[in-house]
Amino acid sequence: MNKDVKEDVALAHAQMRKGVLEFCTLLIIEKDTAYVSDILKELKLADLIVVEGTLYPLLSRLKTEGLLEYTWQESPSGPPRKYYSLTPHGTKQLAQLKTIWKTLTTSVNSLITKSA
Amino acid sequence: MKKTTTISLARTLFHIEEDAYALLDTYLISVKSHFADHDDKEEILSDIEARIAERFTEARDSIIDSTAVQAVIDAMGTIGQFDATDTVEPVTATHTTLHKRLYRDADSRVVAGVAAGLAHYFGIDRTIVRIIFIGLVFLSGFGIITYIVLWMVTPLAKTNAQKLEMAGVPVTLKAMSEIVRERFEEIDGDRIAKSTKDFAAGFSADVERGSKTFFATVGPLVKVIVGVFVVFFALCATAGVTILTALGLFGLPARFFGVSATSVLHGLQYSGAVVALYLAIVLPIIVVLLWGISLLRKKSILNRINVLVFGSLWFLAVVVSGVMVSRLAYKVSEQMKQDPMIITQTISQTLSPFVAVDVADGKNVTIVMGQEYKIEYEGTQSAIQDTAATVQDGILSIRGKDTSFTRCMFCDNQPLHMTVTLPLLSALIATDNARIYGDVQTQSLKVTQSDSSQISLTGSSGSLDLNIKDSSAFDGQELMLQSARVVARDGSTVSLDVKGILVAEAYDGSSIEYTGTSQAKIIKKDGSRVEAIESEETVL
Numbered sequence: 001m002n003k004d005v006k007e008d009v010a011l012a013h014a015q016m017r018k019g020v021l022e023f024c025t026l027l028i029i030e031k032d033t034a035y036v037s038d039i040l041k042e043l044k045l046a047d048l049i050v051v052e053g054t055l056y057p058l059l060s061r062l063k064t065e066g067l068l069e070y071t072w073q074e075s076p077s078g079p080p081r082k083y084y085s086l087t088p089h090g091t092k093q094l095a096q097l098k099t100i101w102k103t104l105t106t107s108v109n110s111l112i113t114k115s116a
Numbered sequence: 117m118k119k120t121t122t123i124s125l126a127r128t129l130f131h132i133e134e135d136a137y138a139l140l141d142t143y144l145i146s147v148k149s150h151f152a153d154h155d156d157k158e159e160i161l162s163d164i165e166a167r168i169a170e171r172f173t174e175a176r177d178s179i180i181d182s183t184a185v186q187a188v189i190d191a192m193g194t195i196g197q198f199d200a201t202d203t204v205e206p207v208t209a210t211h212t213t214l215h216k217r218l219y220r221d222a223d224s225r226v227v228a229g230v231a232a233g234l235a236h237y238f239g240i241d242r243t244i245v246r247i248i249f250i251g252l253v254f255l256s257g258f259g260i261i262t263y264i265v266l267w268m269v270t271p272l273a274k275t276n277a278q279k280l281e282m283a284g285v286p287v288t289l290k291a292m293s294e295i296v297r298e299r300f301e302e303i304d305g306d307r308i309a310k311s312t313k314d315f316a317a318g319f320s321a322d323v324e325r326g327s328k329t330f331f332a333t334v335g336p337l338v339k340v341i342v343g344v345f346v347v348f349f350a351l352c353a354t355a356g357v358t359i360l361t362a363l364g365l366f367g368l369p370a371r372f373f374g375v376s377a378t379s380v381l382h383g384l385q386y387s388g389a390v391v392a393l394y395l396a397i398v399l400p401i402i403v404v405l406l407w408g409i410s411l412l413r414k415k416s417i418l419n420r421i422n423v424l425v426f427g428s429l430w431f432l433a434v435v436v437s438g439v440m441v442s443r444l445a446y447k448v449s450e451q452m453k454q455d456p457m458i459i460t461q462t463i464s465q466t467l468s469p470f471v472a473v474d475v476a477d478g479k480n481v482t483i484v485m486g487q488e489y490k491i492e493y494e495g496t497q498s499a500i501q502d503t504a505a506t507v508q509d510g511i512l513s514i515r516g517k518d519t520s521f522t523r524c525m526f527c528d529n530q531p532l533h534m535t536v537t538l539p540l541l542s543a544l545i546a547t548d549n550a551r552i553y554g555d556v557q558t559q560s561l562k563v564t565q566s567d568s569s570q571i572s573l574t575g576s577s578g579s580l581d582l583n584i585k586d587s588s589a590f591d592g593q594e595l596m597l598q599s600a601r602v603v604a605r606d607g608s609t610v611s612l613d614v615k616g617i618l619v620a621e622a623y624d625g626s627s628i629e630y631t632g633t634s635q636a637k638i639i640k641k642d643g644s645r646v647e648a649i650e651s652e653e654t655v656l
Contacts, residue, residue: 002551008584051191051192051198053147053198054198056160057151057154059163060154061156077173079126
């Protein structure tokens with residue numbers, strides 16, 4: 001019984017993470033141009049990602065949708081890196097997402113306060 | 117101690133232990149299959165590869181072991197975790213795995229893997245498919261066209277995921293590992309480097325080992341065809357030379373130009389010479405044979421050691437047979453000058469009186485009428501010595517002394533010619549391939565012929581009593597006869613010119629032709645033939 005509850009919670013957590021991963025990735029890139037390692041570091045700090053492999057298809061999709069672009073830069077050690085930055089379209093979309101997120105958190109927070 | 121190999125990830129070289137390499141390879145293949153249908157798969161894969169390279173670089177291990185690889189896999193996540201945790205992408209990689217697809221199977225191909233691919237698709241043994249194809253080829257070449265069309269339209273199973281699809285196995289990480297493990301077990305040290313290269317190339321580009329186009333594969337097909345012919349002819353040549361050599365060793369052509377090889381080269385020397393000659397001829401053929409087999413197996417079996425062994429053996433054989441042949445040639449030229457088999461002479465011998473001539477053993481005799489009894493030989497010394505002429509009870513018998521068959525290669529087989537002179541002839545006997553030519557004047561003549569003998573007479577005789585059998589021949593068209601009685605048996609042939617009475621009996625496929633007479637009494641049986649033919653005189 002207890003175990004089932006735990007699994008349900010883990011599943012819900014994963015779903016929530018999935019939902020915000022794209023948003024958070026865009027936020028990290030907005031702050032400063034970033035390469036994969038930077039993005040991963042930040043996402044991990046925020047406990048938003050479990051395995052790194054999932055980021056790559058996401059970046060690929062965001063790039064295809066025209067929200068991201070990248071430039072190659074030499075690395076002090078190892079092969080050249082892809083530095084991602086937001087396109088104007090990406091910036092616009094991120095602004096909308098921010099608004100949605102603010103509304104969403106307000107609603108959720110108010111629901112939490114009410115129930116408490 | 118562990119074997120390591122070198123891999124290139126994102127253009128960086130890493131030394132990796134072999135078990136760690138197997139683990140990494142399996143992982144990357146699974147990732148590759150996971151994104152196989154993704155529009156942007158190449159970029160995603162090269163990014164993942166770059167990230168793995170970065171992690172290895174950060175770890176600063178001089179040699180990557182399986183612990184390091186496992187750490188990377190844990191961080192990157194397995195394809196199972198991609199689906200279960202944070203993926204926002206639609207999972208597309210599994211939808212094609214439920215049904216089989218038709219691919220060409222390069223791993224078990226003969227030409228382009230069409231038959232093997234079809235066999236996977238229909239779940240039958242590939243030999244059966246091949247037999248059907250070959251059968252169709254013989255049905256007016258339909259199989260070839262079918263094959264080429266299928267070849268062009270069917271994709272090659274390049275990735276492990278495609279190989280699984282071809283076999284109808286769901287593409288799971290476990291099945292992948294199976295394939296990789298199998299492949300890993302069968303490759304040797306040489307090929308690890310090669311597959312490592314492929315592995316790196318396969319991730320960044322579409323070009324992979326085995327992804328040959330139609331035209332690139334025509335070359336190997338030609339090689340196979342050429343290989344079949346080369347192998348076939350080389351085998352025939354080897355067999356032929358071997359048989360000839362066996363005959364040479366065990367006695368057959370022991371004479372060359374009338375010189376007995378064994379009289380020049382004694383015992384072991386002779387055997388040695390034959391073996392050396394054999395090797396000198398057969399070794400190059402065997403090298404050609406091996407080359408043909410190499411073409412068929414697509415892998416050269418002519419390594420340096422083979423070639424070295426064959427080469428030195430051949431050189432030795434050529435030297436030995438060269439020495440032996442020159443010795444033999446010297447002896448031959450020496451003996452040519454005094455060989456009784458080559459020098460011809462004429463010998464005349466006076467005989468006691470006789471009225472009949474009996475010839476046998478393939479001897480060749482011409483009979484002329486004259487006042488004395490004599491025989492004249494014309495031929496090689498040995499042939500003359502081989503012949504005996506004796507008179508007993510009024511019959512001259514001409515026989516061979518040594519009737520055993522002597523084998524001689526390149527011997528100048530000039531036939532011995534004998535001319536017999538006598539005043540009165542009453543009988544001729546010819547047996548065993550004997551040949552008698554004669555110009556005769558006599559009152560009555562009795563002729564007995566058997567065993568493929570031949571007699572050809574001119575001149576005249578009052579009467580002829582001819583008894584002929586065993587496919588012998590009697591030609592008397594230029595022999596004027598008053599009367600004749602002929603009995604011909606067993607496919608013998610007779611031609612005659614008779615003025616008076618002819619009594620002709622022909623049995624068992626014999627044939628008698630005659631000119632000149634209308635008084636013929638004829639008996640013929642069992643497909644025999646007795647016919648009057650127009651003589652030239654009558655026509656004129």
